[in-house]
Amino acid sequence: MTEPETDGIQYEDSAPSFQFGAAISDGLSLRLLTDSQWDTLEAADRVAIRRQGENLQTGTVDGPIENPDVFWVWLDEGRGRVLLHRDDEPRIWCLV
Numbered sequence: 001m002t003e004p005e006t007d008g009i010q011y012e013d014s015a016p017s018f019q020f021g022a023a024i025s026d027g028l029s030l031r032l033l034t035d036s037q038w039d040t041l042e043a044a045d046r047v048a049i050r051r052q053g054e055n056l057q058t059g060t061v062d063g064p065i066e067n068p069d070v071f072w073v074w075l076d077e078g079r080g081r082v083l084l085h086r087d088d089e090p091r092i093w094c095l096v
Contacts, residue, residue: 030093035086039068046095047073051088058095 030048033040041047043063050056062072062081069086084090 028095031096033092033094038071038086038092039065041065041068041071041092041094048093048095049073049082049084050091051082051084052090057082 028046041061042065043061045061046058047061048056048058057075057079059073059075059079059082062074065071070083072081072083074081084092
């Protein structure tokens with residue numbers, strides 16, 4: 001059996017462990033949001049996201065959030081803006 005490829009991140013149930021140059025300052029903690037907690041996000045909240053088949057990315061919620069089932073995030077380091085939809089099953093951590 002071959003080992004699965006990794007993206008340099010150690011994943012646990014609650015939060016990823018960053019092992020690359022992610023834009024997260026020391027002293028911040030991550031809180032995994034369940035689907036039912038998406039409505040707690042507000043414009044300008046800092047988040048870490050992982051969409052299926054992609055590396056973990058950090059960014060800022062673009063708001064206002066009118067429908068918590070779908071919202072935009074501006075990615076750090078000028079990587080553009082992504083639309084997150086509940087049906088795509090992304091994992092979202094709020095940086096606190």
